[in-house]
Amino acid sequence: MAVVTATAPRRRKPNPAADGTMTVGRTRTGNLVANAAGVIFSIVMFFPVYWVLITSFKPQTEWSSFDPTFIPDAPTLDNFKSAFNAPLFKQSLVNGIVITAVAVLAALVVGFLAALAVARFRFYGRRAIILVVLAVQLVPFIALLIPIFLMLQKAELTGSSIVGVTLVYVVLLLPYTVWTLRGFIAGIPRELDEAAMIDGCTRGQVFWRIILPLTGPGLVATSVYGFIQAWNEFIIINTLNDPEHQNLMAWLMQNQTSRGTYWGPLMAGAIITSIPVVIFFLAVQRNIASGLTAGAVKG
């Protein structure tokens, strides 16, 4: 085998770019080992996801036994029924949708205007704004929860009010929104603006008719990411609001602590809670990764 390894001709040499991989150092055994490693890696990575899925379809006899079934013997929807009928589920679902939608929309409008300013104008203080936007993304929000809680509590926006938590979510989403939209707007050639202005457009018309439509995909990607962020948050809302005014993620956490190791229904709840996020995430994944490291691969 060792001899073969050393002298084996590189396969796919005539068309190395076909699958975009590097050809350097490729050997037949090397390929075999690499592919095997890739398959094992995929299985190990995916196993927990698979485990959530099948647990949610298992009857209690199966999920509560030490000898687990790797494919459910008697799949059932009982766990989902139990989750739907669990206390506060519907209320938390509605609250979660309202809070998330309002926060995303507000962050988008406010963030777009700010992104426009940093992307299209050169003004004193511009770098400072960028610096602030970059820095606040990094501050662990939990650290700010104490003063925010005290502030909103004094303003009576906590407890049974969802206004406070929605405001906090807007600010939570704002830095990323500004940062990502800035990138999208900067990608639109300035020549378009100039051409439109020569043709008689005002600044406002340029923003409305040229930049806004061209930023469309960016707005979609940013709002979807914002949706995921707000939907997944449960610590802030759990701290600020009473049990009747939680979102679905906080409901899921409360379910875990109150029902303990009731795994079947809990995993069904986890799936219901995750579905919108997973779908949205898979739709816009490309943009999420590039937002955090944008430009880093331009080299």
Added chain:
Amino acid sequence: MYAVDSPTTPAHRAPVGPGANEPAPRRRKRRGKGDDVVLPWVLSGPALLLLAILLAYPVGRMLVLSFQKFELKELWTGATPKWVGFDNYTAVLSDSAFWSVVQRTVLFTAASVVLTVLLGLGVALLMRRVGRVVRMAMIIAMMFVWALPALVQAQVFKMMTDSDVGVLNYLIDKLPGVEFQNHSWFYTPTQGWIVITSCVVWAGIPFLAITLNAGLTQVPKELMEAATVDGANGWQSFRNITLPILKPLLVIVTTLSVIWNFGLFTQNWVMRDGKPEPEFQTLATYSYVQAFGQNKYGLGSAIAVLTVILLLGAMAVYIRQMFKIGEVD
């Protein structure tokens, strides 16, 4: 260093500008109209206002709180909190519990970041070696992991390591001569932290691997081939070609991982059912529990301030790198 000499000169613009370090291109872009001074501030006004109210003010308030005694009495009666100087800080810094939390958080951060970055890089390199079908499988598996909410990720790991019905115990029990039925993973802190770290690393690999894989596509094939012709082995090409090209990206993803993992809250919180034992506290949960569990808001703020101070280094590296790469022009 990497074709970027000055933070003010973005790499992709360098050839266009008349002088590498002169502010000439900037001046040229200015239109000289009056609204260019006011309009950008009007546009960014709402965002800045929101950030000021709900970020800048809380930061200031947190600093102030850390020098005050703010407890249940102040919360309910609205009495003016008393200034206590550095009392909160002395109390925190002289508490051995705090130092063991710091030590634990640092240790966890180091271990989890090293593991995530190494494994992420390894997976990214592996993705360049495997066939199309296998690569697709790897990407799909990672996408699903990445898409799961952190809360659910933690819950799955909690379930899989459950002492009674956990599949991990079942699988280990299957090994010849090993008795693992009803083994409790959270009985000792070491084993518990192995579970928490595994969860964090598992959840972190997709972002690292997919980002670094994108970075690897930037490595010119000609360079690698030239190196092979010159007799470089795989390690030498990696060390001298791939790594330097990947370095700016590696710095960014590593600092991001440090910042994220240092602030660990969700995983240990969820796996310990929202009331972590002292051995499972991190700085984030510790500060949270002091404030919202014990109603010591001043003390909690002092811990939060110290946490942010410990993170400043990593944050500075990240921001500097973003400017250096020229994404911020």
